[in-house]
């Protein structure tokens with residue numbers, strides 16, 4: 001794998017072409033010289049080496065100074081720079097000694113060995129997979145084998161082929177350089193064939209030219225003073241220089257266009273050096289064949305064959321690795337696609353959305369997120385079934401996709417939650433987009449034979465400076481909840497105070513949890529009276545929270561928090577048991593004077609659990625009560641929540657527990673609801689009672705009268721809530737309300753006071 005691209009990388013990959021051109025021209029110059037050379041003057045031929053290697057060192061120098069380069073890549077090119085530098089020195093010395101023609105000498109060998117050592121260090125220093133002791137052992141054995149074999153060959157070659165008069169020191173040096181070259185070839189080949197490398201793998205393959213020419217050059221140098229061989233040996237260093245330049249150039253290209261290099265491409269550049277080396281070798285053998293004995297020819301051809309085999313072997317494993325890598329990459333791409341998109345809709349998923357949003361924010365680009373949640377989807381899903389629900393979500397995704405512009409990105413975050421990433425930070429534009437998106441969902445959906453009308457709520461968050469993707473999405477989520485709370489089917493733009501509200505709710509939820517555990521809750525009972533006889537008829541249990549620091553907290557404040565946090569379930573369970581226990585106590589104490597039933601408020605969250613029915617049964621049996629002694633108050637909105645709630649209510653009704661519709665008239669009241677729902681009591685909401693006496697609000701008056709008539713026809717008990725004065729009471733009674741509760745008769749009372757009423761204290765309501 002190549003290094004990732006960073007924003008500060010070189011802008012153009014053509015910028016590195018100059019050294020390549022210089023090096024290539026140096027090689028061409030040497031070749032031309034070889035063809036038209038003057039037999040006695042060899043100095044010109046040696047010019048190619050210093051020029052090409054200086055260009056190579058310069059190319060590495062520029063690469064090392066590229067901003068944003070990953071550390072291992074930088075240190076690799078730094079070592080390459082030093083290696084090219086020492087080889088350039090080698091080339092200069094070779095140039096100076098050009099007319100000496102003494103084959104390999106210590107002056108040339110020392111800087112050359114240094115260069116070879118640095119090259120080896122560069123390749124050995126590449127980070128690879130963690131090596132075990134066994135790997136090290138295998139590597140060492142390989143190296144030792146190659147070293148011994150090549151040392152034997154070179155020793156034989158040097159002893160046999162070196163011109164007469166070559167000193168022992170020069171022979172040793174030549175052999176050492178040759179062995180070093182072969183070892184380097186193994187190391188570089190292994191690195192180039194590795195499936196995952198930090199340095200561009202194309203560059204590594206090109207750099208293999210270095211050791212190949214090193215080996216070939218050594219063979220030629222020690223083969224004596226034949227002019228053709230000597231002249232050809234002048235090509236070894238220029239070729240290495242060109243390889244370094246091309247390698248650096250490929251690395252630069254990989255940084256600019258990672259897609260090119262993530263998968264090693266078969267570029268002409270990578271094959272060129274091999275072709276050049278093979279052609280050179282062919283040339284050498286043909287040219288030198290004339291001056292050589294058969295024995296010498298066999299040795300030279302053998303040496304080239306060995307080198308060729310090593311190269312072929314490396315190329316083969318490279319090919320195998322490339323095929324394996326291609327398979328892995330394909331699987332990786334598929335996994336990545338699966339990991340970043342939503343199975344059902346094919347839209348980008350939450351992870352992909354956050355990545356895209358994060359990229360914009362990192363690049364200081366404007367962004368806004370619109371979070372869209374289908375209203376009451378759970379209920380719709382319960383009603384039409386999960387398969388049709390999936391179809392519906394798919395259609396929603398298609399509509400969003402169709403209505404998004406090319407620059408916007410729709411995504412499915414999960415469930416019925418969608419989001420659209422907008423590319424601008426203008427709040428008005430974001431609101432316009434939200435309107436467009438919600439409008440897209442307002443036409444009926446056709447699922448199977450059914451036509452469904454959906455509503456959705458949206459939250460908008462415009463990214464502020466310094467905000468992360470998670471934060472922007474969370475803000476959109478907070479705004480979306482605000483939209484839901486403000487009556488759904490609308491959008492709300494995030495404001496920082498919403499976050500404070502959210503935090504307050506979370507804090508309150510935490511304190512409520514402790515409050516429940518510490519027993520800070522208690523129940524008051526508001527009496528319900530018979531408006532005709534004035535007698536106590538029943539009572540409603542109302543929970544109170546006496547907070548040690550906050551003081552009295554109203555249920556209007558903490559019940560919604562409890563509902564949202566799920567705390568309503570344990571809280572409701574406690575209320576139910578406590579109310580039943582209290583009624584049982586009153587019944588023991590006051591006998592028939594006690595009310596027959598206690599009213600307990602139940603939240604929708606409790607009704608969604610099938611276990612609620614058993615909970616009620618247990619509370620009744622533990623306190624010795626029967627189902628006649630309990631009335632459960634539910635709101636209209638909870639009744640239409642879904643099939644689970646319906647089933648729970650039906651089971652409770654079948655058990656004989658009576659059900660009251662609380663706050664009647666404020667929700668989605670409909671006659672069909674009253675028919676479908678096993679209701680026993682209608683509790684007219686206080687808002688209808690409020691304006692009843694002065695008759696100012698004729699609409700509300702009409703509703704109050706209609707509810708009374710409805711109750712009569714359906715044989716339901718009608719209870720008026722929130723009666724605050726005598727006039728209201730009389731009007732309600734005249735309308736047909738038999739029962740009522742309100743501050744005019746009695747406020748919610750502690751259990752003892754309510755018990756006193758049952759004991760027979762004459763309370764005259766009317």
Ligand code: C2E
Nearest residue numbers: 542543555556559575601602603722723724741742743744
């Ligand atoms: P709700 O069930 O409709 O209860 C009636 C509310 O109206 C009570 O408020 C009661 O104190 C108040 N009220 C009764 N008569 C009058 C009147 O003449 N004037 C005025 N201004 N108010 C009157 P409270 O106790 O604050 O409870 C508010 C709501 O909190 C309840 O409305 C109910 O929805 C919820 N709640 C209370 N206790 C529980 C509980 O144990 N469980 C659940 N799930 N909800 C509860």
Ligand code: MG
Nearest residue numbers: 540601633662
């Ligand atoms: Mg109530």
Ligand code: MG
Nearest residue numbers: 662663683721
């Ligand atoms: Mg009510």
